[in-house]
Amino acid sequence: MHSSEVRDDSNIPELVLKLCKYLAPDSGLLQSKLTGIAFQWLTQSSNNQENVLSDEPLVVNNIHELLSSRSSKDVENFDLLYSSLSKSGIIRDRTTLLSFLYRISLAHHERPLRSLCCKLDKLHMKELRGSKASVQRSVNNLSSIDSNSVRHIFERNDRKFTETTTASTLARANSQATTISSAAWSHHDIPSSSKASICYPVTEQELLHDVIYSLQGIQGKFLRKNLSGFGYKLDPKTSKPLSHIQRSLLERIVGTGLLHNQLRQFCEEHEKQSGLICQAFIATLNNELSEYYKIIAILQPNSEMTLRRVLFILQDHRTRFEWLAHIAEHCNDPKGGALITAVHGFLQHGSKVVQEVTRKVLEAVCNPLYIMLSRWLLDGEINDPCNEFFIEAKHVILAERLWHDKYIVRKSMVPSFMSMKQAKQILASGKSINFLKQVCKDGGQLPGREALQKLFNTTSADALFAPEQSIEFHLTLETVYKETSFRVLDLLKNKYNIYEHLQSLRRYLLLGQGDFIRHLLELLTPELNKPADAIYGHTLSAILESAIRVTNAQYEDEDTLKRLNISFMSHSIGDVGWDVFSLVYNVDGPIGTIFQTTMPTYQSLFGALWKAKRTEYVLANMRRQQISMAKLFRKVRELNPVMHIIHILTSKMIHFIHQTQYYFLFEVLECSWAELQTQFNKAECLDDIIMGHNSFLESIQRGVLIDTESRQLFSHLISIYNFVVNLESHQEAIYEAASCEYEAFMAYKRKTEDTERFEITNELEAAAKLRISKFHQFLNTTRLKFKYETSVT
Template sequence: MASPDQKSPNVLLQTLCCRILGKGEADVAQQFQYAVRVIGSNFAPTVERDEFLVAEKIKKELVRQGREESAALFSELYRKLYSQGILKNRWSILYLLLSLSEDPRKPSGKVSNFATLFAQALPRDAHSTPYYYARPQTLPLNYQDRNVQPGQSSGSMGSSGISSIGMYAPNGPTPTPQSLLPGQTYQRGVGDCLRQQLGARLAWTLTAGQPTLQNASSKGASAAASRNVPRTRREGDLSGSVEITEAFLVRDILYVFQGIDGKVIKMVNSENCYKVDAKVSLSKSLRDTTSRLAELGWLHNKIRKYTDQRSMDRAFGLVGQSFCAALNQELKEYYRLLSVLHSQLQVEDDQGVNLGSESSLTLRRLLVWTYDPKIRLKTLAALVDHCQGRKGGELASAVHAYSKTGDPYMRSLVQHILGLVSHPVLNFLYRWIYDGELEDTYHEFFVASDPTVKTDRLWHDKYSLRKSMIPSFITMDHSRKVLLIGKSINFLHQVCHDQTPSSKTIAVAKSAESPKDAAEMFTDLENAFQGKIDAAYFETSKYLLDVLNKKYNLLEHMQAMRRYLLLGQGDFIRHLMDLLKPELARPATTLYQHNLTGILETAVRATNAQFDNPEILKRLDVRLLEVSPGDTGWDVFSLDYHVDGPIATVFTRECMSHYLRVFNFLWRAKRMEYILTDIWKGHMCNAKLLKNMPELSGVLHQCHVLASEMVHFIHQMQYYITFEVLECSWDELWNKVQQAQDLDHIIAAHEVFLDTIISRCLLDTDSRMLLNQLRAVFDQILEFQNAQDTLYRSALEELQLRLQFEERKKERELEGEWGVTASEEEEENKRIKEFQDSIPKMCSQLRLLTHFYQGIVQQFLVLLTTSSDESLQFLSFRLDFNEHYKAREPRLRMSLGTRGRRTSHI
């Protein structure tokens, strides 16, 4: 909206008329009408259009009159006007000013008749070119809902208009109007004057480059109205006895077409329609025809009201403004038709066609000429209703929905509007996919940005899809690709610090201004437009993955996670356990991280891990978990892997916490295997030593049986975890990573991998009971280790004492003495008796341990059989391969089908 100090051209012209004549606005209405007519005419003098020459003549004339300061001021003003480029036809204005100054008939004082001067300067053969300009503030419209903004202009004229002059002109080109005679006056009231001034407000011109609403009527229409109305009835007399002619209705209808109340056709606000005054005597056919024609005025008002309200609304956005410009462009073509009709009516009045004579403008002819414009206006009005409250991509979707029609005429219109509405969307889209720039001030684009997100979360949180703004002619798959393209460009620039221009990787033109691109949005969506998005997507994503793999070793880091945090590097893990065993057996509070880090480095140098990339090895570190009372080093020790930079986008904090949980579980399971291996070594080494103590055979056999059960259990669990969980999941991950087309695919595959191993390693919330049972089994293994260590320690100590007694006995016999005294023999027998008496206690402890262990395993097997995971059900079969537990537990005797049905009920 123009500011108060920036007046529209018509207001300035009216002010000029008032100053020249020295009268008020109401008194110079006639002269103002004609001044507008002259300025808007296509009058072309027989001189060359040389703007510089005219300007020089004006300066010379001012110098000749001795007004050098005025000449300098004119030169400066002309220079500013030329540099700003506001006016398109500066030559015409300069020529008018020069003609006024050179007119020999102009008196030396104030010009007394400005209209006379214009009439003398205008040739008789000049053809009238209508001029559309803003309504003056002093000439309000009758229709209260109209809100025409002063100085408002439409966009440039398009090829798809409501009508064309050649198509709708009733009698061909507009003939030359009669000049306004110097002494001619008007015998009518002020109300008629204002009404007739509004009559030609819809005439247009192309010479000024911008359409402007004309509020003053032409001379012919004014004269006809003033001539014809009094002949029919007195002013303001609407008695039903008065017969209204069809020609009079035609004039009223032409006003209604513009949204202006006529004499007898007015807007009825209660019914929201134009109706003929009930007091007027009119035949039913004419009344019905008039009502049908008046619908164009109602449609015009509906569309115009929407554009007036929205054009000045900045929050409506660029897409909304484009929509308003498209509507104004269609209204502009509609106004062209009305201008032709007004001109035809004016010609008939100028040629003396009376109301009673045969006229070329009849209501039925108007029905024919306005048939196509009415269809277009109905379509535009429906669009206006459907687009209420929408903006941005949502508005484009609403327009696109109306293009799905079998009527080629309507489809062409909507597609033309959609082409204009889609231009801002195309600009947003092309800048985003080619440069990664997002300047969406009014939140119209379907890609949203959160400026508060830091760089380390750029990929995950900064950019997102605004689904409500996704145009319906862009699929969700292509919307996701558009999001990934710009996100990849920004990720390369801000996180990877790679400034390679995207134009080098995408051989596609960036321009979004060509009409071909706009047409592709809805006519060639399956080929050219989608091809551009796909090409940009594949090239950008491929370049990003190459940077991550070659410069930042993404795949090597992923393999390092598998080898170290998931215990895939077997020789390294085994040697590390051997080195850490003395340290981790101590209380957790006595551990020092630097000591453990030194042991870690020793394990790396002593195994095949030493051949890994130094970039990976320097990220490997030791981490101590939070210490709880009674914890040993085994409970708090963990390996850690430091990630930063671009790879932290894949290995996020959440992912690293999952790796930590899985490592702790695998480390504990590996420790159980390590303990059982030591137990087996103890059995093998001590079996021969203790064969001379037959009283231990029963308890040792019991230890062997329980250890075998535990070894079988741990081996099956290790097989399940290592091969069925880790290796299978890793193989799926690696295949997906190799086939990934963008970074999102890698992140998604990695998250699925972690979720799978978390779930199948019993670390999720659904497997909490299974995990508790498994930890109880691990605890029983630790208890068994302690019990067996106590047994072997007591047995070996007793064996050592017996061997020492026999050794002393042999030494004394060799010296010729008694081998043993009675007291010594009695003491020896007493000690042996005490040891033998302790054996039943050891057996009872082992039986109790065995009972607890088997009970926990049975409960674990029951939970496995009722699990919904088939792999866990098959694990229960392997753990109880000889049906040892099945014979003891009735719940394990159900068939697999019965278990499945029971699981479904659970």
């Protein structure tokens, strides 16, 4: 537009009146309403651009919404007219014209845009055809003037508009304010004071400021924070209305700000929480927020930036924020491996976007785990102050307990992409390294370390869970596990002779060395029959050395013989040596790792087998004594009934003990030993040997009836052992009584034969009869005891 045309602004009021008369030719009241609204709109602000909708599509959408609420025919009519107007080159600034007509149409409630559409049609088809230059000049003048020029026009044209006319016009315009605002904004949050005046829609430039603030967690002029502190709502005190499209766009954009606030609060609440994995998760969220802030920085309000463009730019971040907030919700409480498991669950989602977000987070949280895993597998070290690693290191003083107690698997911390078998293999690999260094004092090159070092140098944390990389990673771990386990077994078998120690335990603590055990039993019997507090350890040690020197035990390895020793268990009043005696086999160093925890079991097995062996020995002595008594006391016929009972009981006990011993030594010990040898030869790691050895001991415990399920049966077996010992004591008492009676009888007989009864007095006969009577009474009492004890047993 030429400057000469712009500067000639004295005819603007005249053009406005002409336009209003043209739009409402048949209604003077409507003309005055439209004129008042037009002048009020032109003069209300010092910056008229704030009241002009600068986006033509937004103006068209607003008109569409207004028309669609009344009649679809009006919408079709408007579309045809707008299409014709768009093709016309007469109107240069269609946005300003449409905005102006849209504002005027909001002034009345009855038929605002129907007449607008009709008159716009006439304006386009007739007036523009008849006087194109005049209309073009009028419209362009309206679009280019500012509020100061408008006020100047009114001041210069007081003669054309009297004060009375203007006041009446404005009064009529104000009387329609409620109707206009109701049509432009209908929402329960608008206060009545706002509805009492004319409400003009908020422009996008105004909303963009608030939108940018809300996206950063800051409330603005129109958007205020909810009481929850996360979301936003429109300020109920604002007097400017929003269109439905603006509302829809704001809701979708502000949703991104809500997600931003949630993620930022999560980071603030957990930034001081201990744990490398948790901090890695927080760092990932902060990186996402930083990228988000970079995008926000370019969303500065300008003529090219719109709400739709903002929504489009933020679409990717909104999607990522939605899933990050969902992941953060699931990671609020877990830590360490449990947190990784919570994140890994989202990797199974079907959406590629979710998989991408999850993979990025998972790689970040797995990186600390990857570092801890590399240190454990390469050096056997754990640096886990916050207990996040799935392998826990405990404080253990004894080296023999290192393998059993120092390192365990935290099942709750094992990530879901790792099986329990793999976790145990990783545990065993690190334990093997520590076992070789700390227990075996092996300073050689660790097997598989170079390959593992290369693997950690060429891969990243995603090798733990990415299918295309995890296969190679886990294959390498399994190879390292096998190589380190083989190294440990090789040292135990060849350097520390673990198999020879197993055989020594079987021969001496499980009574497999028969000649040694029998000779030791004979030598120990006199000492062990004494009260426990009257026995001295050095005496028994000397007896042990004597038994070794005269049996095949003397050919044993020197290290084995040094480990064999005598032990006394705690005793109480009334205990004899048999109750507290035990053989022990001292283990230390690497072999102590296997045998140290099982020594109490060996002690209990030795006790059970030792009692059976003692009972067998007692019965053998009883049988020898019975044969001697049968020859010696042939003439003492009073012994026959009692000795008959003893013979029967002894025979039954010998049969029972022989069967029991056969079962213990062959059915139990030999079969279990054969199974142990098979497992020993198949073992791939130290844990296999330990498990096989424990199974061996458990099998023997069940066989000799000392397990928890056989306690009652074993108590009966102990009763039989005690019965045999009591039977021996009764037989010994009978033997002593019979010996005394036999000597007295032979002395009495010799005296009568030598003196031909001349020296036999009544007193001697009475004493002999009394002695014989007491002997008979003793035999009867003993016979009754046998019957009673037999019935009880």
